[in-house]
Amino acid sequence: EAAEKGGYEHFMLKEIHEQPKVVRDTIHSVLQNGKISFESVGLTDEEMRNIQQIYIVACGSAYHVGMAAQYVLEELTSLQVRVELASEFRYRTMTLAKNSLAIIISQSGETADSLAALRLCKEKGVKTLGIVNVVGSSIAREADDVFYTLAGPEISVATTKAYSCQLVAAYLLAMQFAKARGEITEERFAALAADIETIPEKIQRILEDKERLQWFASKIVNIKDAFFIGRGIDYAIGMEGSLKLKEISYIHSEAYAAGELKHGPISLIEDGTVVFSVVTQSALYEKTISNMVEVKSRGAKLFGLTTYGNYAMEDTADFTVYIPKIDNLFAGSLSVIPLQLLSYYVSVGKGFDVDKPRNLAKSVTVE
Numbered sequence: 402e403a404a405e406k407g408g409y410e411h412f413m414l415k416e417i418h419e420q421p422k423v424v425r426d427t428i429h430s431v432l433q434n435g436k437i438s439f440e441s442v443g444l445t446d447e448e449m450r451n452i453q454q455i456y457i458v459a460c461g462s463a464y465h466v467g468m469a470a471q472y473v474l475e476e477l478t479s480l481q482v483r484v485e486l487a488s489e490f491r492y493r494t495m496t497l498a499k500n501s502l503a504i505i506i507s508q509s510g511e512t513a514d515s516l517a518a519l520r521l522c523k524e525k526g527v528k529t530l531g532i533v534n535v536v537g538s539s540i541a542r543e544a545d546d547v548f549y550t551l552a553g554p555e556i557s558v559a560t561t562k563a564y565s566c567q568l569v570a571a572y573l574l575a576m577q578f579a580k581a582r583g584e585i586t587e588e589r590f591a592a593l594a595a596d597i598e599t600i601p602e603k604i605q606r607i608l609e610d611k612e613r614l615q616w617f618a619s620k621i622v623n624i625k626d627a628f629f630i631g632r633g634i635d636y637a638i639g640m641e642g643s644l645k646l647k648e649i650s651y652i653h654s655e656a657y658a659a660g661e662l663k664h665g666p667i668s669l670i671e672d673g674t675v676v677f678s679v680v681t682q683s684a685l686y687e688k689t690i691s692n693m694v695e696v697k698s699r700g701a702k703l704f705g706l707t708t709y710g711n712y713a714m715e716d717t718a719d720f721t722v723y724i725p726k727i728d729n730l731f732a733g734s735l736s737v738i739p740l741q742l743l744s745y746y747v748s749v750g751k752g753f754d755v756d757k758p759r760n761l762a763k764s765v766t767v768e
């Protein structure tokens with residue numbers, strides 16, 4: 402097993418470090434020389450032009466990818482997008498729109514609820530696309546089309562590299578939808594194609610600065626509760642950061658859309674409560690900062706995660722982590738990395754079994 406871990410103490414840390422490579426591989430599986438080809442996936446440009454409604458259905462972290470993907474699809478295309486938890490979607494009475502596409506996101510391709518949702522969509526005549534990591538898995542076999550993420554085998558129960566690959570797969574899908582439908586200019590498409598290529602090296606840069614996060618993690622090992630706030634894509638990333646923290650460090654954690662704080666959770670903020678704020682979306686920057694100020698005035702200890710250049714963050718946050726500059730749509734691929742590292746180090750600091758957290762399974766094949 403030590404050999405399989407490639408010199409890392411845990412599979413999770415190894416998989417976190419594999420992200421630059423597997424994200425690059427996944428991008429290049431469909432993007433080459435500035436052009437996206439979905440020949441290997443199957444979905445044609447003509448089908449993309451005819452689709453009006455997208456349902457993204459998934460569980461756990463894959464659902465969080467869907468949340469982020471929704472913002473990207475809505476920004477780049479005129480498509481209607483709904484993101485659904487598979488375990489809810491399958492038991493709801495819901496008229497599915499004509500000309501719709503169901504995208505099932507799943508690392509294992511075996512999650513019982515996601516598979517049942519896929520089958521339901523097929524029964525209702527809805528076209529299905531799987532974003533799947535495990536080749537030949539049930540979802541991969543049964544979906545009409547498959548976009549394989551090239552994360553390779555993921556051992557750690559808490560997903561990192563598969564999540565990151567799913568995220569870039571979703572960006573590429575959104576870009577191609579926009580292109581096929583004539584909803585993006587050549588210039589914007591070219592700029593996005595160039596920018597998406599920079600994700601792997603920027604993830605690498607964040608990984609090189611991990612010691613600072615390790616230090617911060619050591620300060621918070623004893624906290625009982627944590628909150629993650631953000632807006633838009635930052636909210637989706639906060640949901641993933643919060644799940645990671647609770648999964649492996651057993652700290653109670655909640656992610657909230659920053660604007661919802663006032664509708665409840667602010668009552669839980671007291672002296673020393675740790676609040677993680679993800680602030681990468683420039684149009685929402687001031688709004689989230691004002692929410693940070695609100696919790697700070699109630700004693701919160703603030704962790705700010707933002708893009709290089711937004712140095713004013715340090716006026717409000719107690720500890721700031723910067724990610725390299727990138728198109729706002731792709732910022733989630735970078736901001737999730739410090740959050741993965743942080744939960745990893747907190748779990749290690751508490752002496753827990755990082756790769757096999759209690760009560761959790763890598764793939765949930767029962768209902």
Ligand code: G6P
Pocket residue numbers: 460461462463506507508509510511512515558559560761762763764765
């Ligand atoms: C489990 C795993 C999560 C994963 C979820 C969905 O809860 O621990 O990491 O996100 O299942 O799994 P899937 O294989 O469908 O992506």
